[in-house]
Amino acid sequence: MVLTAPAAEEKALVEAAQAGDVEAIRMLLDRVSRPLYAAVILPRIGIAADAEDILRETLLRAIDRLHTFHWTGAGFFPWLRQIAIHQVIDHVRRVQRRTRLEERFERQAADVMPLHHAGAEEALIDQQERALSLKTMSVAMDALNDRYRTAITLRLLEERSREECAEALGVTLGNFDVILHRALAALRKAYGVR
Amino acid sequence: MSAPDERWNPDDGPAPTDEERAEAARLSDALARPVTPEDPSLRELVAVARRVHATAHPDRDEHRAVVDRVTRHVLAPSRSLSSPARGLVRRLWPFAVAAAAVLVVGVSVGRAKPDASHPSPSISRDVDDVLRAPVRPGSASAPATQVYDARLSAWREIYLSRGSR
Numbered sequence: 001m002v003l004t005a006p007a008a009e010e011k012a013l014v015e016a017a018q019a020g021d022v023e024a025i026r027m028l029l030d031r032v033s034r035p036l037y038a039a040v041i042l043p044r045i046g047i048a049a050d051a052e053d054i055l056r057e058t059l060l061r062a063i064d065r066l067h068t069f070h071w072t073g074a075g076f077f078p079w080l081r082q083i084a085i086h087q088v089i090d091h092v093r094r095v096q097r098r099t100r101l102e103e104r105f106e107r108q109a110a111d112v113m114p115l116h117h118a119g120a121e122e123a124l125i126d127q128q129e130r131a132l133s134l135k136t137m138s139v140a141m142d143a144l145n146d147r148y149r150t151a152i153t154l155r156l157l158e159e160r161s162r163e164e165c166a167e168a169l170g171v172t173l174g175n176f177d178v179i180l181h182r183a184l185a186a187l188r189k190a191y192g193v194r
Numbered sequence: 195m196s197a198p199d200e201r202w203n204p205d206d207g208p209a210p211t212d213e214e215r216a217e218a219a220r221l222s223d224a225l226a227r228p229v230t231p232e233d234p235s236l237r238e239l240v241a242v243a244r245r246v247h248a249t250a251h252p253d254r255d256e257h258r259a260v261v262d263r264v265t266r267h268v269l270a271p272s273r274s275l276s277s278p279a280r281g282l283v284r285r286l287w288p289f290a291v292a293a294a295a296v297l298v299v300g301v302s303v304g305r306a307k308p309d310a311s312h313p314s315p316s317i318s319r320d321v322d323d324v325l326r327a328p329v330r331p332g333s334a335s336a337p338a339t340q341v342y343d344a345r346l347s348a349w350r351e352i353y354l355s356r357g358s359r
Contacts, residue, residue: 029268034258037261042257048256049230055261060268095238126252137245174215175206180222187242
C-alpha cells in the first residue's frame with residue numbers, strides 16, 4: 001500500500017517512538033493530544049479537571065502500550081482515541097450511576113472509528129471529532145420536549161443570561177431554573193458517552 | 195414587555211416542589227461558578243451542561259494549555275524509561291510490594307517470637323570464647339593469614355593480662 005506523505009511521516013514517527021525515541025513520542029502526542037482532549041474527552045466528560053486526568057492517564061497508557069500498536073493504515077489517532085474512550089467509560093462507571101445496558105451501548109458506540117485518514121492534520125481530526133460530538137448532542141437534544149430544548153439552547157449553546165432565557169420562555173427566574181434543571185436531567189439520560 | 199408568568203406552566207411538567215426549586219437554584223448557582231460541586235447528583239448535571247457547552251464552544255487556548263501541561267508531565271525526564279521497561283516495572287511493582295510486605299512481616303514475627311530451642315548466647319560470652327580459643331591457622335592458610343593469627347595471639351595475650359573485659 002502506498003502511503004501519502006503525511007501518513008508515511010506519521011508511520012515513521014510511530015516506528016521511532018516504538019524504538020524509544022522520546023522526541024518522536026513528543027511529536028506524535030503533540031499532533032493529536034489537543035483534538036483528543038478538546039473534541040473527544042472533554043465533550044464526553046464535561047468537568048475540565050476530570051478530563052485533564054483522563055488525558056494524562058490516556059497518554060501514559062499509550063506510551064506504556066506503544067509497543068503493542070500495529071500500523072494498519074488508519075493511523076495513530078484512532079488507536080489513541082480507543083484508549084481515551086475506554087478511560088472515559090471507566091471514569092463514568094466510577095462516578096455516575098449507570099446501567100449495564102447503557103454501558104454496553106456505549107462500548108459499541110466507542111468501537112466506531114473516525115473517518116479521517118492516517119497523517120491527518122490536527123484541525124481535520126478536531127473538525128471530524130467535533131462533528132461527531134455535535135451529532136450525538138443533537139440526537140440527544142431532539143429527544144427533549146421543545147421548552148427543555150429551548151432552555152438548554154439559550155443558556156448553554158447561545159450563552160444567554162438567565163434573565164434573557166427566562167424572558168424568552170415567559171417565566172420567572174425561579175421557574176426557568178427548574179426548567180433548566182429538568183432539561184439537563186432529561187438530557188443526561190439520552191446523552192451518554194459515545 | 196409583558197411580565198413573566200408567576201404561575202407554573204403545565205407544559206413544563208408537573209408543578210415543582212419546594213425541594214426541587216431549591217435544587218434547581220443550587221444548579222443555577224453551580225453553573226455560574228468555575229468550581230465543580232461535590233454533591234454527586236449536582237455534579238452530574240453540571241457535567242452534562244459543561245459537555246454541551248464544550249461541544250459547541252471549544253476554548254482552544256485553554257485546551258492547548260491543558261495539553262501542554264499534561265504532555266510535559268507524561269514526558270518528564272523522570273519518566274524516561276523506555277515503554278517496555280516502564281511497562282515491566284509497572285507489572286512487577288505489585289510483586290515487589292508483596293515481597294517487601296512478606297519480608298517485613300517475617301522479620302517482625304521472627305523478632306517477636308525467638309526460638310526457645312536455640313537460646314541466644316550473650317555477646318560478652320561470645321567475645322570471651324573468641325579470645326580464649328586457640329588460634330590455629332588452617333591447613334590451607336596463606337602466610338599472610340599466619341602473620342595475622344600471630345598478631346591476634348599477641349594482642350589476645352595483652353588483652354587478657356590487663357584483665358579487660
